[in-house]
Amino acid sequence: MNTNIKILKIALRTNAIFSFLCAVLILFFTSQIADLLGKVPIYMLISLAIALIGFVVMILYVSEKQKLSVKQAKIITIMDFSWVIGSIILVSLGSQWFSITGIIVILVVAAIVGMLALFQYLGIKRTIF
Numbered sequence: 001m002n003t004n005i006k007i008l009k010i011a012l013r014t015n016a017i018f019s020f021l022c023a024v025l026i027l028f029f030t031s032q033i034a035d036l037l038g039k040v041p042i043y044m045l046i047s048l049a050i051a052l053i054g055f056v057v058m059i060l061y062v063s064e065k066q067k068l069s070v071k072q073a074k075i076i077t078i079m080d081f082s083w084v085i086g087s088i089i090l091v092s093l094g095s096q097w098f099s100i101t102g103i104i105v106i107l108v109v110a111a112i113v114g115m116l117a118l119f120q121y122l123g124i125k126r127t128i129f
Helices: 003-028 030-037 042-063 070-093 100-128
Strands: none
Touching: 003 030, 003 042, 003 070, 003 100, 030 042, 030 100, 042 070, 070 100
């Protein structure tokens, strides 16, 4: 397997692990996380966890194929960058819904997702050229 494809697969798998851990934490500690974040309805957190599990399945589908689709990896990377932008907009426009701790948690998660997206982007760039 090409080293560049390997790097991209590792970045995608790391993304899947982080997303899965977030989903599991949300599902097992929904009330505590809702309290920590501020005024976040529990149903929104559960919906987020379910969406994250779907995202994990998509990432694993893409990353575990024998021939990795760079196009599909690009879509995942765009989704990750969109998450970062959405998080920034959310805390900027909706800060009244979140505690200070909640804002910090949202921004830390966004930073991690952004870092993963950057590694994926670099892997894609190396794979294309």
